[in-house]
Amino acid sequence: MTSTTAAAPEVAPFQLFDLTVVRTRRLGPSILRITLGGPGSGGFRGGGRDQSLSLLLPRPGQREAVVPAAGGGTWHERWRALPEDVRAVLRSYAVRAERPRPDGSTEVDVDFVLHGDGGPASRWARAAAPGDRITVAGPAVADNTAVRFRPPADTDWVLIRADETALSAAAAVLEWLPAGLQARVWLEVPCTEDRQALNTAAKARIRWLVRNEGAACGVEAVRAAELPAGTPYVWIAGEASGVRALRHHLVQERGFAPERVTSTTYWTR
Numbered sequence: 001m002t003s004t005t006a007a008a009p010e011v012a013p014f015q016l017f018d019l020t021v022v023r024t025r026r027l028g029p030s031i032l033r034i035t036l037g038g039p040g041s042g043g044f045r046g047g048g049r050d051q052s053l054s055l056l057l058p059r060p061g062q063r064e065a066v067v068p069a070a071g072g073g074t075w076h077e078r079w080r081a082l083p084e085d086v087r088a089v090l091r092s093y094a095v096r097a098e099r100p101r102p103d104g105s106t107e108v109d110v111d112f113v114l115h116g117d118g119g120p121a122s123r124w125a126r127a128a129a130p131g132d133r134i135t136v137a138g139p140a141v142a143d144n145t146a147v148r149f150r151p152p153a154d155t156d157w158v159l160i161r162a163d164e165t166a167l168s169a170a171a172a173v174l175e176w177l178p179a180g181l182q183a184r185v186w187l188e189v190p191c192t193e194d195r196q197a198l199n200t201a202a203k204a205r206i207r208w209l210v211r212n213e214g215a216a217c218g219v220e221a222v223r224a225a226e227l228p229a230g231t232p233y234v235w236i237a238g239e240a241s242g243v244r245a246l247r248h249h250l251v252q253e254r255g256f257a258p259e260r261v262t263s264t265t266y267w268t269r
């Protein structure tokens with residue numbers, strides 16, 4: 001007699017989750033934390049660090065976002081198959097923290113910059129209240145391509161630079177760093193009160209660059225800094241021109257290997 005074991009079904013790395021706003025909390029003048037969860041959050045499983053997800057948001061004039069129905073293919077293929085002028089608007093956000101709960105659901109914290117120019121995501125966040133619903137395309141397996149912070153094994157020290165949109169990703173990265181690893185960190189925020197307490201076991205030197213205090217921008221601050229010896233890994237995220245300028249400085253002027261610099265544009269002016 002032979003016995004066979006059925007192979008475990010492969011889990012799609014990203015799935016649509018119908019989430020509910022659990023609570024909101026102002027972290028500072030520019031940043032609002034929205035905790036999402038509810039019964040639709042079961043199976044949400046991120047990889048920490050700069051894990052990101054996509055919000056599916058209503059277009060101007062729509063009361064609800066038009067999201068893909070369940071079906072074959074990936075969620076993104078099903079979203080693309082919807083008419084362009086009605087399908088939900090997509091916006092990327094970092095997972096600041098996730099907490100599995102005893103009932104099988106997961107609480108997911110997302111920190112929104114409330115920028116003056118509005119936009120579907122910022123508008124939605126400003127109005128969000130407990131009980132509101134939102135569909136997100138999020139991770140269902142921890143090792144997924146929306147985790148970009150991946151220091152090679154031979155990394156001696158890390159350099160992190162984030163603006164306010166990437167602050168929550170940087171904070172989650174700091175929590176993930178191994179104890180004792182040397183880290184030089186520059187964080188740009190609009191206001192003094194946007195600074196946050198950060199947890200890390202790394203040997204991190206964190207410098208806040210507060211715009212309303214007249215601080216230098218990230219590239220100027222890094223240019224003026226004496227950086228550690230050894231093999232670096234760099235993670236830069238935020239507004240496009242700041243990201244580009246710092247990457248250029250590190251690769252072209254300091255001679256860092258381009259493959260050791262992970263730079264991501266989070267928004268453009």
Ligand SMILES: Cc1cc2nc3c(=O)[nH]c(=O)nc-3n(C[C@H](O)[C@H](O)[C@H](O)COP(=O)(O)OP(=O)(O)OC[C@H]3O[C@@H](n4cnc5c(N)ncnc54)[C@H](O)[C@@H]3O)c2cc1C
Pocket residue numbers: 052091092093094095110111112113114115116117118119120121122123164165166168169264265266267268269
């Ligand atoms: C991987 C990834 C992770 C991200 N994580 C976060 C996060 O955790 N928190 C977060 O707040 N943002 C995050 N962002 C950035 C966020 O997706 C953008 O800021 C996005 O443009 C906001 O969408 P919106 O609908 O509010 O505005 P949009 O419709 O995209 O833009 C409307 C107008 O607002 C301007 N604008 C957009 N963002 C800003 C801003 N921050 N400040 C000033 N003006 C702005 C645009 O130039 C445009 O003129 C992330 C982006 C990426 C790619």
